[in-house]
Structures are given as structure tokens and as C-alpha cells.
Amino acid sequence: MRVGIVGSGRLGSRLGRLLAAAGHDVFFSDSDLALAEAAAGAAVRVSAGSGDGRARSGPPAEAAAFGDVLVLAVGWEAFPTVVAELGGALAGKIVIDPSNPIGERDGLAVMVAVPCGLTSPQYQQHVLGAGVRVVRTFNTKYPNELLDLGIAGQRGGARADMPYWGDDDEAKKAVVPLIEDAGFTAIDAGGLSEAR
Numbered sequence: 363m364r365v366g367i368v369g370s371g372r373l374g375s376r377l378g379r380l381l382a383a384a385g386h387d388v389f390f391s392d393s394d395l396a397l398a399e400a401a402a403g404a405a406v407r408v409s410a411g412s413g414d415g416r417a418r419s420g421p422p423a424e425a426a427a428f429g430d431v432l433v434l435a436v437g438w439e440a441f442p443t444v445v446a447e448l449g450g451a452l453a454g455k456i457v458i459d460p461s462n463p464i465g466e467r468d469g470l471a472v473m474v475a476v477p478c479g480l481t482s483p484q485y486q487q488h489v490l491g492a493g494v495r496v497v498r499t500f501n502t503k504y505p506n507e508l509l510d511l512g513i514a515g516q517r518g519g520a521r522a523d524m525p526y527w528g529d530d531d532e533a534k535k536a537v538v539p540l541i542e543d544a545g546f547t548a549i550d551a552g553g554l555s556e557a558r
């Protein structure tokens with residue numbers, strides 16, 4: 363599958379690496395193109411042994427156009443900006459939302475109140491608009507933990523559970539193989555209103 367990663371930081375780089383190692387075609391992007399390039403380079407090195415997955419890098423708009431599925435792995439507070447920047451490129455896309463409502467104040471991580479009593483991905487769906495198909499997943503592990511657990515699962519070891527939530531059944535079905543290929547057991551945990 364063609365996967366566009368927007369935000370090649372701690373989470374996006376590691377998740378993209380797992381997906382490339384599994385044979386998916388991954389396009390890394392970031393506001394810092396050098397970071398995206400480094401993430402693609404690391405993904406190419408780990409997937410070289412399998413001879414499958416490909417990784418490339420470039421600007422976010424190109425990643426958005428490239429991906430059948432997009433991962434928006436930017437911070438909670440950057441999310442509305444990214445959505446405004448990508449605009450129509452997101453229409454109709456399946457978007458994996460791994461974000462937790464955590465912001466930064468004076469260099470410290472702080473929980474952010476989600477507006478209007480919504481769950482975090484319900485709010486992201488609101489920001490993205492109804493035409494974007496949100497599936498929330500990959501938000502429940504720290505990035506290094508995600509990578510280690512995913513590699514273990516991919517190598518035939520015990521698989522960790524990975525819950526996913528969404529209101530679009532077809533989009534959920536499309537994301538399940540990505541979760542499984544990343545080395546996890548996909549667990550349907552319900553709709554966006556039930557998400558954590």
C-alpha cells in the first residue's frame with residue numbers, strides 16, 4: 363500500500379520504518395525535509411534485508427498526494443495548521459490519527475482539553491471535515507516501544523494488541539492490514555466516540 367507520513371518525528375519515523383520493512387511503499391515528509399530524508403534513509407536500510415518496502419521523502423503536500431493512506435503524525439497543536447496547509451489533498455483520504463491531546467508549555471508536555479466534550483479523534487475529524495476518513499490507532503505506545511514491539515511481531519514473536527477506532531467501516535478495514543503488517547494484533551475498539 364502507498365502510505366504518506368506527514369511528520370517524521372519520533373512516532374512517524376518509527377511507524378513508517380515498520381511499514382516499509384513490511385513491504386509498503388512509504389513517503390516520509392515533514393516541515394523539516396532533512397528529518398524526512400533521514401527517516402526514509404533509516405527505513406530503506408532496515409527494509410533492505412527483505413528486499414521489499416520502499417521509502418522516499420519530500421514535502422508534505424507530495425506525501426498527501428502519494429498516499430492511499432496518510433498518517434498525520436504531527437503534534438496536537440500543529441494539527442490544524444497541517445490540515446490547512448494540505449487542504450483539498452486530504453479529501454476522501456484515509457487518515458490515521460495517532461495524536462494524543464498533548465501540548466507544550468515552557469518546554470514541558472501538558473494535557474490539552476479537547477473542545478466541546480469530544481474525544482480527541484472526534485475533534486480531529488471535525489478539523490479535517492466530513493470528507494476525510496479518520497481511523498485512530500498507533501497512539502497507545504511510546505515510539506521506541508512501538509518500534510520494538512512491532513519488530514518482535516514482524517519477526518514471529520508475540521504480538522502486542524493495537525486498538526483502532528473509527529466511524530467509517532471501510533476505512534477501518536483498510537487500516538487493519540497495516541496494523542497487522544506493522545507487527546501487531548489489530549483490535550477493533552469501536553467508534554471515534556469510544557476512542558482514547
Ligand SMILES: NC(=O)c1ccc[n+]([C@@H]2O[C@H](COP(=O)([O-])OP(=O)(O)OC[C@H]3O[C@@H](n4cnc5c(N)ncnc54)[C@H](OP(=O)(O)O)[C@@H]3O)[C@@H](O)[C@H]2O)c1
Binds near residue numbers: 391440462
Ligand atoms: N511521542 C510519543 O510518546 C507519542 C506516543 C503516542 C502518540 N504520539 C502522537 O504522535 C504525534 C507525533 O508525536 P511525536 O512525538 O512524533 O512528535 P515530534 O517528534 O515532535 O514529531 C512531529 C513532527 O511533525 C513536524 N511538523 C510540525 N508541523 C508540521 C507541518 N505543518 N507539516 C509537516 N510537519 C510538521 C514537526 O516538525 P517541527 O519540530 O519542525 O515542528 C516534527 O518533526 C503526536 O500527535 C503525538 O500525540 C506520540
